Amino acid sequence: MDEKMEEKNNQSEDVKIKEATGVKSIPFAVIAVGIIVFAYIFMRYIVQPPFPATLTNFFMMFILAGVLLHITLDEKKIEDIMLFFSFTKKEPMPWDIVRYSVVVIVPLLIASNVYSAYKVTYAPPAELFSPHVTPPEWVVNMKVPEYAVDPNKWESKYIEEGRLIYEDNCVPCHGKDADGKGPMASAITYPASPTNFKEAGTIAQLPITYVYWRVKDGGITDKQFKSAMPGWEEELSEDDMWRVIMYTYTKAGVKPRTWAE
Numbered sequence: 001m002d003e004k005m006e007e008k009n010n011q012s013e014d015v016k017i018k019e020a021t022g023v024k025s026i027p028f029a030v031i032a033v034g035i036i037v038f039a040y041i042f043m044r045y046i047v048q049p050p051f052p053a054t055l056t057n058f059f060m061m062f063i064l065a066g067v068l069l070h071i072t073l074d075e076k077k078i079e080d081i082m083l084f085f086s087f088t089k090k091e092p093m094p095w096d097i098v099r100y101s102v103v104v105i106v107p108l109l110i111a112s113n114v115y116s117a118y119k120v121t122y123a124p125p126a127e128l129f130s131p132h133v134t135p136p137e138w139v140v141n142m143k144v145p146e147y148a149v150d151p152n153k154w155e156s157k158y159i160e161e162g163r164l165i166y167e168d169n170c171v172p173c174h175g176k177d178a179d180g181k182g183p184m185a186s187a188i189t190y191p192a193s194p195t196n197f198k199e200a201g202t203i204a205q206l207p208i209t210y211v212y213w214r215v216k217d218g219g220i221t222d223k224q225f226k227s228a229m230p231g232w233e234e235e236l237s238e239d240d241m242w243r244v245i246m247y248t249y250t251k252a253g254v255k256p257r258t259w260a261e
């Protein structure tokens, strides 16, 4: 008990001496480097989800510029930094370690960043294909034929007509069961495989006019998609396209979304 108290007293003595003799606590260079390193770690690893690399680099430029500006505004700080990194100066032991590691680690970090930025990778970039984009204006405002408006009132004769059109035209890629596993599907993977319409993220999440647009214009000529999905405007009449869409939804067992939802 007594020993502990004594220790505590000694510690505060230490602090007092430091304050009295004006020993600087943390060299400014360490703070500057700390800010920069922390900002980077914060953006890349602490914030969830982490910032994308390009955005991080963008912000890092401002943070670097800010720190440099702050340093160069004050001659004393410039001097401090120069001194800190000039190996002639004797800093207390722990700072010496920090000093050496900064001089070694920072260039290494930059080098590894540059390396990974220019490294050639063979994996296609993840964000290359974005299946759902803002459609053209006419798609949002277009009128859906009366018989196709309400999925609960779709007549089976239209759906049956749609089935024939689907089997003639869509099965090779999207498959008999609308699951994206047609006989041609395995050959088409880039930039996207034929859609599995049963999957939650596909037509079930799309308004029917959006799907109409995709069937009509396809993905080959459309700059937005550049996919293997053919446009059917020449091949099928408007009624054919509505019917095949009705069948596709029915076969997949899902319903279109409405724009308002």
Ligand code: HEC
Binding pocket: 131, 132, 165, 166, 169, 170, 171, 172, 173, 174, 184, 188, 192, 193, 194, 195, 201, 202, 203, 206, 211, 214, 215, 218, 219, 225, 227, 228, 229, 230, 232, 244, 245, 248
């Ligand atoms: C040559 C193969 C091929 C044929 C034939 C084909 N598609 Fe596609 N389709 C694709 C591919 C690949 C995609 C995924 C890329 C895209 O969205 O552009 C796709 C996407 C779609 C989408 C968009 C789905 C979404 O979630 O965004 C719809 C709707 C669609 N097809 C309907 C049809 C219909 C209806 C037919 C028949 C009239 C048909 N497709 C025939 C290859 C094909």
